[in-house]
Amino acid sequence: MSTTDTPAPTGAAGEGAAPPVLVRRARLLGGEETDLLLAGGRVARTGPGGSLEAPDGARVVEAAGLVALPGLVDLHTHLREPGREDAETVRTGSRAAALGGFTAVHAMANTDPVADTAGVVEQVWRLGREVGLVDVRPVGAVTVGLAGERLAELGAMATSAARVRVFSDDGRCVHDPVLMRRALEYVRSVDGVVAQHAQDPRLTEGAQMHEGVVSSVLGLRGWPAVAEEAVIARDVLLADHVGSRLHVCHVSTAGSVEILRWAKARGVDVTAEVTPHHLLLTDELVRGYDPVYKVNPPLRTRADVEALREAVADGTVDVVATDHAPHPVEDKDCEWAAAAMGMTGLETALSVVQEALVETGLLGWADVARVLSSAPARIGRLEDHGRPLAEGEPAHLVLVDPAARRPVAPEQHATQGRNSPYRGMELPGRVVATVLRGRPVVLDGALVGEQPDDAHLGASRGAPHGAAGAS
Amino acid sequence: MRHLLSAADLSREGALELLDVAEEMAATQAREIKKLPTLRGRTVVNLFFEDSTRTRISFEAAAKRLSADVITFSAKGSSVSKGESLKDTALTLQAMGADAVVLRHSASGAAHRLAHAGWSGVGVLNAGDGTHEHPTQALLDAFTLRRRLAERAGGDPARVLEGARVAVVGDVLHSRVARSNVLLLETLGADVVLVAPPTLLPVGVGTWPCRTSWDLDAVLPDVDAVMVLRVQRERMGGGGFFPSAQEYTRRFGLDGRRLRLLPDHALVMHPGPMNRGLEISAEAADSPRSTIVEQVANGVAVRMAALYLLLAGEDAA
Structure with a gap:
């Protein structure tokens, strides 16, 4: 160029x-x-x-x-500000996003303080505007303090200047079925969506990596696939029952794909995302105990990777979202159990999608535009993004x-x-x-x-x- | 040998060499003066992030009898939860001129990290990492088993363990001893069967190079040795892995009745410390076929061999 x-x-x-x-x-x-x-x-x-x-x-x-391609839209980004500016700021995260080809990112709510009030989401939104490299769209917490006990003021966040449409306790699962039902019902009034981090907390207490052959050898506490799949199964049934829109974050198992396929066939209004790393990497990498591979949900098996790729290709999984999760060096430069979970992803997402989906013949570039731009923009209700590159459209x-x-x-x-x-x-x-x-x-x-x-x-x-x- | 992190690090030849060196070391321990000059001037650091008096003392004795300088560092309690402390301790030890680190840590993979994270260049000997491995325990178990079986049947010491039938009974899920033993015994040609309640066998155990069973009575008549694993009391009750101590003992405890199901020559082994009355009865633990005290003694010889091959192996080769 x-x-x-x-x-x-x-x-x-x-x-x-x-x-x-x-x-x-x-x-x-x-x-x-x-x-x-x-x-x-x-x-x-x-x-x-x-x-x-x-x-x-x-x-x-x-x-x-x-x-x-139309500017990419990330549905799942951790910008860490406020609270963990040592890990990332809205500015550094925006730079990474722009360099990765993104023009809009959804900043996850698990900051400190948690983005569970209009005040915090407006602060994040304003910081994004000041930096001006990408449109930063805050995600609001579903429950106060991500504690899973009572609903945060979803309406106030939706009507704030930040115009929140995606609500998520990401990092934690809204595991109480009654609370999840209420959240699904309530967000309908603001055209919002609950983005669920599907992880049964009891089945994953102290869990360190995917439960299977490798965890058995490494002696690391297993994180069973069923802990994700059981929550997704419950949530699609709940969404169906109350007629709400559900989004499933970072789907990581072949079983989750099957449940989503079933739900979509049944007409449930559910969308799902997969991360780039779950499209490329497997739990075999954990054998060296390098915590750079420690992530939530964990890296799964080759069969899961294949199922996830197929799911993106056939539309069962709607979007690729980064789950960009930066951590300071010291939070990874330690033994596995002590390390933080998460991987960076903004600056590599498009390359990984090309490697895993384009070069394998599963997607063309128009499909890439769908899974990385138009579909996430539609789910996040970003009218101004994910549009075709045609006369009169946003540039x-x-x-x-x-x-x-x-x-x-x-x-x-x-x-x-x-x-x-x-x-x-x-x-x-x-x-x-x-x-x-x-x-x-x-x-x-x-x-x-x-x-x-x-x-x-x-x-x-x-x-x-x-x-x-x-x- | 650069590090000893897992029993899987040892080839058949490597494992046999280590056991043979351990035999030589054991021979020196019968002498009046037990100390050898082999590692004079070398510094071995015992880095214990987790309490384990018997393993620590065993390594200490092994290093001292090879004339190494020994520094023992016990960092128990809250510092374990902070990863920084492992790295910073590694840097400190490197700066102090440690030649080898014997590491005991509650986190699986801690020894692997210490060896390969690029923090320091010292040799690392895994003395137990979380629920992963404890290779010197497996080596001393193999050493004990080989000695006893050779005494009975004779033959080439390199082949004594080929086809030997060993049952490993108990909390396999949380046991680093079981993992190392399965790997090492497989390398040496033995036939291993794991016996445990299904809740204490890991998902994925089907891919391990061994068989599994839930029926101890059916297994015992066909083994050359039974290794009883320690059952930690916190695994029951709130842990929920089995209903009660009584039920565990009834179904998986090695008591007098089960002792009599064993063939006459079969050995009773336990890595210690024992919960007498839970996984093993006094009758079994104290029977003539028990090698439990012998295992402790052999532990010193095996750890001498491991330290020797780690620190002096290249000069000797």
């Missing part, structure tokens, strides 16, 4: 003043070469490759050989070089987390450019036009007009 800027009257990078962008010869959803003119935050014009002229002041992005897009191959180097990632399970693995694909609302935030694989980090820096460079007051 190369970019050239035709001389423009304004040098400001502020959103309101974003100059037009002409993307030339991108393969739209992996298909025909297409020119896209982005102006005013929208796709102003499209035409066959090489057919559009750059208007005065336009930035031209040469995209021959690159695949254009959120990502340009991917599918021919690139590179080893994963977590040290080079923008996330603060170094806990990538793909370290050293060679993966295909590279995000070359990310465009948010017509403004390039990533070009040539690097961040561009980021707002200054600190208030004093901002002041010395003049008023950061893209900050709090951005439209």
Whole structure:
């Protein structure tokens, strides 16, 4: 890719003043070469490759050989702020997201304080706006303090400036069946969805890894598949009974896929996500006891991986969501039992999807756009995202070089987390450019036009007009 | 031998070599002066994050009889729950010039981590990690078994354990001793059967290189040795793995009646410490066929051999 800027009257990078962008010869959803003119935050014009002229002041992005997808939408991201800024902040997480090709992320509620009030979700939403690299959409907790005892003020979060539509106690399961039923019923009034972390707490007390052959040899307490499957089975029946919408987070077993398939055939309004790591990695990796492979739900078997890939291909699983979970080094640089659970994922998700689903022939690029953009946007009720790259639509897009191959180097990632399970693995694909609302935030694989980090820096460079007051 | 983390680390040749060296070590222990100069100037650190007086003393005696300098570090209690302490302790020991670390830890894989996380370059000897493995216990059990079976039948010591039938009875699920024994005995050609209530056998045990049974009475008449595992009292009641101590004893305890189901030559083994009256009766524990005290004595010789091969093996080879 190369970019050239035709001389423009304004040098400001502020959103309101974003100059037009002409993307030339991108393969739209992996298909025909297409020119896209982005102006005013929208796709102003499209035409066959090489057919559009750059208007005065336009930035031209040469995209021959690159695949254009609508900006990716992550339904499941841990940004850690507020509370664990040593692990990640909205800023560092936004950088990672943009570099991974995402234009919107759903920030999970298990922060400190928990995102269980309008005040906290608005704070996270506002931090996202200030950073301005991706749209940060907070997820609200289902229950106060994630304690699983009483409903949080879901209505207040839904009607706040953050407009929360996804509610989740992720990290914990809403295991009380009555509480789950009430949550499912209640969110209907705000067009919301309960995103369930399906994990029976009693069956997984002290659980360390998938229960099976490897756990028996390693002497690590098993995490049975049934602990996930039993909760999903209950929840699809509950959702059916009360006529509500249910979303299942990070499905990890072949049995869960079967239950979802059954539920969908029955007409239950259920959607499900799978993480990139559950599409690629297995519990065999735990044999070295490296906690970088410790994650919730745990890595499962090869048969589960195959079933999950098939489930994405046939639509039983609707979306791929990262469950990006950064941790400070010390929380992983220890013995297995003491280590935190979770893996980073924003900057590798698209590559893993290409490796596991595209290169295996299970998905085309249009399907990738579905599972990483349009479906998650629809589930999260993000009207402005996951739209087709067509005239008049919002200009959120990502340009991917599918021919690139590179080893994963977590040290080079923008996330603060170094806990990538793909370290050293060679993966295909590279995000070359990310465009948010017509403004390039990533070009040539690097961040561009980021707002200054600190208030004093901002002041010395003049008023950061893209900050709090951005439209 | 760079580390000894799992019984699976040992090939058949490696395991037999270690047992043979242990025989030599045991011979020296019959002398009036038991101390050998072999590891003079080397420093062995006993790093015990979990209480285990008998294992710690056994390793201490083994290292001292090889003339190594021994530092014993007991870090019990709350520090165990913090991963930092393992790493930082490793760095400290490295800085102090430790040549080998004997590690006992409540977390499965702790020894593996210490050896391979890149924290330090010292040799690591696993003295029990969580519910994973305890390879020197399996080695001393194999040593004891081989000696006793050879005394009876004679023959090539390298082949004595081939086809030997061993029952391992009890809490296999939580037992590092069972895991190491299954692996090592398989390597040495023995035929192992695990006997336990189904709640105390791990999911996945079907892939282990052994058989399983829920019926101790049916197994006992066909074995050369029965290894009784310690049953921890916290596993019943609230733990819910079995209904009561009485029921466990009735179904899986080695009592006088079951003792008489064994063939005449069969041995009774236990890694200790025993719960007399729970998994083993006094009659069984104190019978002439019991090797329980002998196992303790053999433990020192086997650990001398392990330390020797870990620290002096390359020079000797």
